[in-house]
Amino acid sequence: MTADLTAGEASATAGLSDLDTGPGRLANRLDTVDLAAATPQDEQPFAELGLRAEEYQRIKDILGRRPTTAELAMYSVMWSEHCSYKSSKVHLRQFGDLPPSDALLVGMGENAGVVDVGEGYAVTFKVESHNHPSYVEPYQGAATGVGGIVRDILTMGARPIAVMDSLRFGRADAPDTARVLPGVVAGVGGYGNCLGLPNIGGELLFDDCYAGNPLVNALCVGVMKHEDVRLAKAEGLGNKVVLFGARTGGDGIGGVSVLASETFDAEGPAKRPAVQVGDPFTEKLLIEACLEIFAADLVTGIQDLGGAGISCATSELASAGTGGMHVDLDAVPLRDSTLTPAEILMSESQERMCAIVEPDKIEAFLAVCRKWDVLAAVIGEVTEGDRLTIDWHGERIVDVPPRTVAHEGPVYERPMSRPADLDALQADAPPSSSADLRADWLAVVSSPDGADKTWVTEQYDRYVRGNTVLAQPEDAGVLRIDEQSNLGIALALDGNARYARLDPYTGTQLNLAEAYRNVAVSGARPLAVTNCLNFGSPEEPEVMWQFAEAVRGLADGCRELGLPVTGGNVSLYNQTGETAINPTPVIGVLGVHSDVRRRVPSGWRAAGETVLLLGETRPEFGGSAWASVVHGHLGGLPPRLDLAAERALGELMVALAEERRISSAHDLADGGLAQALTESALRHSVGARLAVPGDPTAALFGESAARVVVTTSAPEAVRAAAEQAGVAVTELGTTGGEALVLSGDGGAGLLELPLDELREAWTATLPALFGSPEVAVGTVPAGTVPTS
Amino acid sequence: MRIGVITFPGSLDDVDAARAVRLAGGEPVALWHGDDELAGVDAVVLPGGFSYGDYLRAGAIAARAPLMRSVIDRASEGLPVLGICNGFQVLCEAGLLPGALTRNSHLHFRNRDQGLLVERADTAWTSSFTTGQQIVVPVKNGEGRYVAADADLDRLEGEGRVVVRYVGGNPNGSSRDIAGVASEDGRVVGLMPHPEHAVEELTGPGTDGLGFFTSVLAALVVAA
DSSP states (O other), rough: OOOOOOOTSSSOHHHHHOOSSSSSTTOOOOOOHHHHHHHHTTOOOOOOOOTTTHHHHHHHHHHHHOOOOOHHHHHHHTHHHHHOOOTHHHHHHHHHHHOOTEEEEOBBTTTOOEEEEEEEEEEEEEEOOHHHHHSSSSHHHHHHHHHHHHHHHTTOOEEEEEOOOOOEEEEEEEEHHHHHHHHHHHHHHHHHHHOOOOOOEEEEEEOGGGGTOOOOEEEEEEEEEGGOOOOOOOSSSSEEEEEEEBOOOTTTTTTTTOOOSSSOOOOOOOOOOOOOOHHHHHHHHEEEEEEEHHHOOOOOOEEEETTTTHHHHHHHHOOOOOSOOOEEGGGOOBBBBTHHHHHHHOOOOOOEEEEEEEEEGGGHHHHHHHHHHEEEEEEEEEEEESSSEEETTTTEEEEEEEEEHHHHHOOOOOOOOOOOTHHHHHHHHOOOOOOHHHHHHHHHHHTTSSSHHHHHTTSSSOTTSSOOEEEETSSSSEEETTTTOOOEEEEEOOOOHHHHHHHHHHHHHHHHHHHHHHHHHHTOOEEEEEEEEEEEEEHHHHHHHHHHHHHHHHHHHHHHHHHOEEEEEEEEEEEEEEOOOOOEEEEEEEOOOOOOOGGOOOOOTTTTOEEESSSOOOOOOOOHHHHHHHHHOOOOOOOOOHHHHHHHHHHHHHHHHHOOOSSSEEEEEETHHHHHHHHHHHHHTOEEEEOOOHHHHHHHHHSSSOOOEEESSSSSHHHHHHHTOOEEEEEEEEESSSSSEEEEEGEEEEEEEEEHHHHHHSSSSHHHHOOOTTTTTTTTOTSOOOOO | OEEEEEEEEOOOOOHHHHHHHHHHHHHEEEEEOOOOOTTOSSSSEOOOBBBGHHHHHHHHTTGGHHHHHHHHHHHTTTEEEEEHHHHHHHHHHSSSSSEEEEOOOOOSEEEEEEEEEEEOOTTTTTTTSSTEEEEEEEEEEEEEEEEEHHHHHHHHTTTOEEEEEEEEESSSGGGGEEEEEEESSEEEEEESGGGSSSOHHHHHSSSSSSHHHHHHHHHHHHHH
């Protein structure tokens, strides 16, 4: 788990260190279990740690006494929204109620779900948010977001093989975006590049609602053989608990429960930042050491340390096993010897793992760690009984039932209400007619959302490991996983928040449909779904309603498409003051390629090919890029959703790829046909002469779902296959030339866009906003150089 | 022919280099930085990555690895050595090649498909090309800006030791668009671009990179 702070929870580390009485500062007594039993009336700063009075009372009821300071620290981080899912749990259960899937080897509840992709291979993938840390410290926040999700994947026994990033910022021209974006991009790249993981795709979008709340969602995917799947549990009496990787420091203390603390005290001891600091070199060594340890079968259980650090790892490992574990906290290698026991338990220092190792394998385990220069320490063992006990300087400071820490936290059914403004928003119909098709086209494709993303993506290594078949700007990233059979996978991440704002239920399903379509367009068969649900404060009934609708939409959509949800991440409290972000459910779909050599790219390569539009176009502008860019309008309803049509189209795309009937395919989404044609034409500088039937505004800028543009040298075969699949086909024209030339009904000329002009419009935007590398010589963009 | 690929802590493109050797028809041999012996290999590739996290200076710590002593010794006897990206940085830090690689002029990591002009087609690693041939190979680095004193650059150019030069744009501000250089005997070559990422149509911008690996196999056959 990684930490995404929940800024809305009133909490601070300040209260903790005032009371904590370890051997460091303020040392005058150690708060032991015996002392806690003897001093039941001592006041404790539970509120400052983010716990409510009734939650604190519940801890006392569980323990039959007040918690020690260390126990209070553990409960506070593990019962935080981030770790406990206390507001979202009642809704997320719908994913578990989906029909069982043969493809699912490990379902929700583990660090990441595991999917069978055939030939004995299993794939695990997951997205996590690191939104608030990335706002506070863009480089480290984003970097450690990547690091955390990579460890989640590693923990399952898999070799991480790629990452993706889904990023959202405030207005592109806002001064703070110029602070946050370059740092986030450098952080995602800096960490992933140094780990040797190709970045194969993602999203970059801008909206006022993310000013002060950027979204940084990182996906990692890993591969293993079926028999290599590992689980996080501590079993086997006498087995050793080994902490390995980086030393434990004072960074990220309370990151899950605390971040925006206004109670920092200038008089008090220096407060360390709640943002973690990453070291990708150590993580690379940790990955190689872990894979060698897995291959030699040296562990019985393993867990990464992310959000809530040792508190999380020990309590989760113990409660997934028989329940008994003893830890000697003095054995934890420290970066800072003044840390108190509670701080050690809460620290979110990066690049750490915790393993359960049989005693006769300890020496071999430590030898692998030595080979890779990875620090390892035996900190405890699996014990009889069902208590997690922790000692410090020979005294007992923790004695708890681990399940109560890890899994039996509070669960809330938060009040919900439909947003009061939603009726008016949905009744506010969008404009539907363009006054100047050519100007609007250029405006859409040169808008920050529509523009070329090379400024970002060339900061990411796409080639490392040599198995990247397709990467950004393709609709889906495609990876080869077997060099002999050419078995591979495809991944797409999509999250249109405008649609979700207008209708969170349908909007979430449209995001699912888009990711599903993007995977299918590459020629892959969609197999499984993950998600990262970014919302405002769950304490706002209107936000909670949006969240519940999104979850219900995703569950219903997955049921209809026959896909399992393998896991996910919830990020709440994404709001500044009263204003929540637009609901932003980012949906990831994994697909399988039986032979990646048959992948379908999105760019046009050759002249003389027939351009076909698959699917039906309707005048649908609600939530569209065109309405937003040209008219500054957000209103009406999102496009109509037809999951049966999506499924038929998806199956058609897979069949066309397998039969090698098409030379390119590009999904239609934000910006409609105009955006798709721009991207396909500019990829290899091949133009086209096309005729678009019907209302030109709807044809070019409408965002009807379930549509794809393909090119083919066998149009009759494609047409026949489409008709058999029940997918509408419209012949648009032929590729060739150095311009996009479009006519309407009856051959009336609509517009002509020379590719050079189009390229200039499409590529100039991000360099103009964030600095052209060619002219930035000698200047350091804000945030690109970590200062810590 | 056995081509060694050294893995340092933080090496990343070692699997890619081994694959390129195999696709070229050679036998890749995994070498570990902490070993003392080169295990009887016929040539050595130092792969890309971030050895030791690029701490201190990129390549500086790896250049002092135990195995590098053998590499330096054997290079003086004519062992073909190819340093790619971080491997180029290691070769410069080890004194096997002149110059240094510094932070890109624009301060960004940059990954793009890069045009290269082959200026020397008679080194151990470039004989499969023709002089003047243009190829496309991915470049990806944050510290790839080649620098040297003007006199040294003049000497390198005068001696014809610039092996490949950037064309169609200089991706990192390297002096005189230099992408790769050779030792005096043409047996040790270092370059920032990644030929091992251009060995299959499926996963690269083309297969131009394969020529570096077929070259050394041909050079070894001639030598044998």
